[in-house]
Amino acid sequence: MTIQPIHAAEAGESVAGDPALRALVVAGIAAAAAEAVDRDGRFPAEAIAAAKAQRLMGLLVPQALGGEGRSLAEVAEVAYRLGRACASTAMIFAMHQTKVACIVDHGTGSPWHAALLRRLCDEQLLLASSTTEGQGGGNVRSSAAAIEPDGECVTLDRAASVISYGAEADGVVTTARRAPDAQPSDQVLAVLLREDYSLERVSGWETLGMRGTCSAGFRLRARFRPEQVLPERYPAIHAETMTPVSHILWSSAWAGIAAGAVERAQAFTRQAARGAGGQMPPGAVHYGRAVSSLKTLRALVADALSRHAATAADPRSRAGLDFQTAVTMLKVEVSELAVTTVGSALRACGLAGYRQDGPFSIGRSLRDILSAPIMIHNDRITQNLATTALLATVPAGLAD
CATH class of the missing domain: 1.20.140.10 (Butyryl-CoA Dehydrogenase, subunit A, domain 3)
Known part of the structure; x- marks a missing residue:
């Protein structure tokens, strides 16, 4: 089975209108590279570049903030079509859109997050997720690392057992304890951009499948403004x-x-x-x-x-x-x-x-x-x- 791209559009040419049609362009490019992505365990750079060229990264962002204000159903259709072509591309797209949805639903009243969404749409930024940590594994409702005050900024030092495509992302959305004296379940969600953090790789990603998500482990060290934390718990x-x-x-x-x-x-x-x-x-x-x-x-x-x-x-x-x-x-x-x-x-x-x-x-x-x-x-x-x-x-x- 071969998914063919729409011949009228190359990776760098956006197809206006229906996101599902734009997804077909990306799917064609993703399918052509899927075997190499899997074999080499590498990030699907061609497919994500195509998704950015087709302006798919800000689908959920309201039009008032530079996005398209698309429904979750339309975004799900894109994920389905990408899944038929390259599983890693589809999963990266799904994880990114989940982070965007969290910012849209819980941060648009914050000037910093509203400005971020505008930048995301303008530059087609890719956001990664950091919700797994240390020995806690997949218990996303518990955090060990806490946000700590540091003058006018705050810091975070997090042992992230997995950050999917962390080395390739333009930013990371991460959970953390609200404060050093907070309980593990007393969490906040912070949005970090490349200039806010450093990543030290501590584990690899040599897996049976989903190899292109490049979900390595990192030590994440960040220093950022307090307003980058979403206002809602x-x-x-x-x-x-x-x-x-x-x-x-x-x-x-x-x-x-x-x-x-x-x-x-x-x-x-x-x-x-x-x-x-x-x-x-x-x-x-x-x-x-x-x-x-x-x-x-x-x-x-x-x-x-x-x-x-x-x-x-x-x-x-x-x-x-x-x-x-x-x-x-x-x-x-x-x-x-x-x-x-x-x-x-x-x-x-x-x-x-x-x-x-x-x-x-x-x-x-x-x-x-x-x-x-x-x-x-x-x-x-x-x-x-x-x-x-x-x-x-x-x-x-x-x-x-």
């Missing part, structure tokens, strides 16, 4: 924006990876049937399962987007147990079903899918999608959800 940001947006956009990217694998399985099945005089190959049953699973994946994402849109008038309602349960389990369900979908596509293609070479290879898709259940481990998520659910009342009826 992180618990609210996490519940209202970070969790729903990240889970929806990650799920869209994973569904896109699955769609790419299903498309290869379809091409193989068609070719095999033609070669056998119309008789379906033995793996056709697995292709049928892959198609069905992909439909379910897309439906799960669509339902989450509908739930998110329904709370637009009252974003604080997203902190409620029903919404949080649904959007939390979206990540779990989509990540696991996407693995199943790609596995079915592999079995549909048989040896042709198992091979690393050839047009029907599913190997890269499988290695990439295996990261989904362990990117903030599903067991951690379901355990935390079970603890929270103990405080809720079990519904007595369907209408409750």
Whole structure:
């Protein structure tokens, strides 16, 4: 399966209008480089440069601040299309947009953050995320490093076990304890630009898949202005924006990876049937399962987007147990079903899918999608959800 770019637009020429059409331009460039990105474990520089050229970095930023004010559904569509081409590109795009959403939802009343969003749109800045730290791993609701006063500025010294594409980003959005005497869960979110921090690499990123995200570990040392901290405490940001947006956009990217694998399985099945005089190959049953699973994946994402849109008038309602349960389990369900979908596509293609070479290879898709259940481990998520659910009342009826 080969995703072709729109011939009327090269990487440096923006296609006006629908972000989905612009995503096709980027997807064509990402697909052409995806094998090299995976093989060399390198940042997908061509694809991200194309995304910047197509002005995709500020899609969620309001028009009044220089962005396009696009909906989360439109951004999810871009993540899906990129996922079909290059998993690392799609995940980088999804993580960046999650950080932008946090600033838009919780920082536009701050002059510093409003100015940052204008600059982001003007320069098409790429923001990385630093929410995992030390031995805490994926527990994003706990921070060890604290913001400390330093004259008119504040400092932060953080052992970040993972900062995806940190060395390539134009800025980092990081969690931290509010103050040296604050509890680990008393967190804030700070926006740092390149001139504010230094990164010392402390670990590499030699992984099975998602190799192009370059999610190495760093020691982050920063000195910045206090106003760069978002005015709202992180618990609210996490519940209202970070969790729903990240889970929806990650799920869209994973569904896109699955769609790419299903498309290869379809091409193989068609070719095999033609070669056998119309008789379906033995793996056709697995292709049928892959198609069905992909439909379910897309439906799960669509339902989450509908739930998110329904709370637009009252974003604080997203902190409620029903919404949080649904959007939390979206990540779990989509990540696991996407693995199943790609596995079915592999079995549909048989040896042709198992091979690393050839047009029907599913190997890269499988290695990439295996990261989904362990990117903030599903067991951690379901355990935390079970603890929270103990405080809720079990519904007595369907209408409750």
